[in-house]
Amino acid sequence: MNWTDERVETLKKLWAEGLSASQIAAQLGGVSRNAVIGKVHRLKLSSRGRATSQRTRQKKPPQPGTTTTRRPRNTRPMTATVGATALQAQFEEEPVARTYLQPVGNVVVPISRKLELTQLTEMTCKWPNGDPLSDDFSFCGNEAGESGPYCGYHSRLAYQPASERRRSR
């Protein structure tokens, strides 16, 4: 990925707007959040309010320089769809935003057992599908486990915003 002028501009704008590095990376497409952070640093526009306190960083001496061993990660394909709109690039592309109906082309919710309210147990994911007032309303119904009222997939969707909210002090 090349940091074109447009992309850098978008980066700066979004960063100034207070979006997190991962969100910016997701919006730019084709780059990781680390790339965004690294770029931000190079642009010398790091500090933005106080996201993370600058703890006394002083650890990182041991580097087994035996070989140039670095990056066990595989290359990421990633379909980059960069619109690069110069105006209001507000994103919010929530994966499961509209659970109203589930088109086959949508790769969001893994499965859906479409359970009725009366079918729910302590073991079933209680993530609602669709409008509770609608006739098509149902619950996810997958194995919820003990971690919470949702299945693993929906737990993330439900709890990620919470963690984000937490930092908003």
Place this chain on the structure above:
DNA sequence: CCCTGATTCGC
């Protein structure tokens, strides 16, 4: 566990 930004360092 998830996330956040910060830093280092091989390329």
Place this chain on the structure above:
DNA sequence: GCGAATCAGG
């Protein structure tokens, strides 16, 4: 210059 790995914190 770039970004993955790693760190440190919430």
